Amino acid sequence: MNDTIYLDNKDSITRTMQDITMTFAGKRKVISTSALNGGIRTDLKAAFNHCDKDPKSGQCDMHGATYREHLAYAAKQLGYDAATVTGLSTAAMMKYADVRKASFGGYTVTVVVTGGVYSNGRRAGETATMWEQDEVYHVLEGEGRTSGTVNLMVHINAHLSDGALATVMMVATEAKTATIRDLQIKSCYSKELSSGSGTDGIIVVSDEESEIYLTAAGTDTKLGECVARAVTQALREQLVMQEQYIRGELKIKEVRWG
Template sequence: MKIHMLPTGDEVHRYQKSIVIPFKNSRKVLSTSPLNGGYRENLLSAFNHDSNPGAGISCSLRTDSYLNDLKLLATEIGLDPATATGISTAASMDNVAIKAVSYENLTVTAIVTGGVEVNGGRVGDPASYHEARGKTVMTKEGTINIILDIDADLLPGTLARALVTCTEAKTAALQELMAGSSYSRGLATGSGTDGTIIIANSQSDLKLTYAGKHSKLGELIGLAVKPAVKEALFLQTGLSPKSQHSMLRRLKRFGITEDGIWNKHGVLGEKTLAKPVFIQQLESVDREEELVALTSLYVHLLDQMDWELITPGRAAQEGRYLVERIKQKYQLDVEYTFSWQSAEETITGMLANFTDVIARISAGGPDV
């Protein structure tokens, strides 16, 4: 079915678990795909495909390589693999987000699917493979795929700059959602399997030479991509400002979980509650506005210590002030120690202190 009409006259179709854009005229395309990737002027179509075989079943190659899988997919959806470029994901095409923004005769359209709950990562996180070993990495649940259509004629270098701006916009969306990495305690900057296809209209009379943030084109890329990424993440996994308004969500990337807080409750010698009751009381305070705000400030101290913007001693001292506010709110008598030396020791100690406090809050419930 046709789900969108681009200003170029190209139609966006959804069928056979794919988003497909057949080109009516010649286009300039820059793609991260192994199928006709890089810069091309001879392509006739672009697609994004949902390779998820079903709930609880992991994605796997159907051929001997990801490239050949994409060729097979192109053929199955009626495209010529020699003149198509495509990307795949485990996200549903039913959860696609489309955002178009315009200025005078320039329109930029972002067509996005994605999720970061499983595969979100921060650039520089530990790698999972080295290509020289011949290992193939399959698409995981979490890929953010972007097709960006620009109704203007761009130079090849301008297309490359548009890719940079598009990536910045994606990362900005994740930062604004405080989405955590699944592989470190950092904030996610994308997923490990993201794909992008940028399409420019080589038939347009509008010739643009720059796509950075100072240009109107760069501005429109940001205004289209950021909300489209956020909407796609919400449609796929429910990730949103509302879902992130949670103490537990803010702590997740630091390895603090409901089970970990329950175990701390036992270590404190206070395991007098049944676990379901304890978890219920933990969840009852999880979204309290003041506690979420103080938790967010606390973990940002850890971030800034990681980034060497503040010293471990200062982070521990300021963390103590935040914990004092929590103790006062819940009338807790908990000792907070902060005599650590290295940044790593300080982070470990601060997280242990915070887990201790949350365990004691949960043991008494929201009215402690």
């Protein structure tokens, strides 16, 4: 499987069995929660979402002493210098990733979503089970560790200010939580409703070469509406499919790309 979507600004989004990669055709401003080149960057060539699960063994293996080193390994497997990309990882299968678009005023928001929350859903503020020291994660004694991740990749072919870029991340997260709560998905750690999973990640990309410059992205704005609508549509589809997959009711082999 090797499918590619070409966007209006000549960027591309390619899906393989193990990865979804956004490749940039020019200068892009990126904000990412990744351990690999996270934060706001303007010097990156691509962003990716990597499936950690080995297709043969079904195991999620760690490559490197830290999560950052693991992501750097994934970047090198994709043919990139790790210093030039940012990325997320998940146990979710790329063939079920969902893509949605929303447009207004000459720009388009493209959202790619993988994963779910049924095995690791939690409400923000609940007692955590992990802690970090020197980039190494530890599970508290007596606690289990389950997988479950919602990864969002948001591409906007407009030039966003730093504040607008951060606001897109906020709005996408609001849309994620609203969708999960609309579906009444409970936390795996309490009787409360989930707000997400314990390992969610997000990457937002804007085009610094675009003539369209935007400084606001809240839910009062059309940009915020486009982001929230695309995230909601894509995530709802992912969560429904994940539940069907868990129950053994999923009939499709893969989700149509683009």
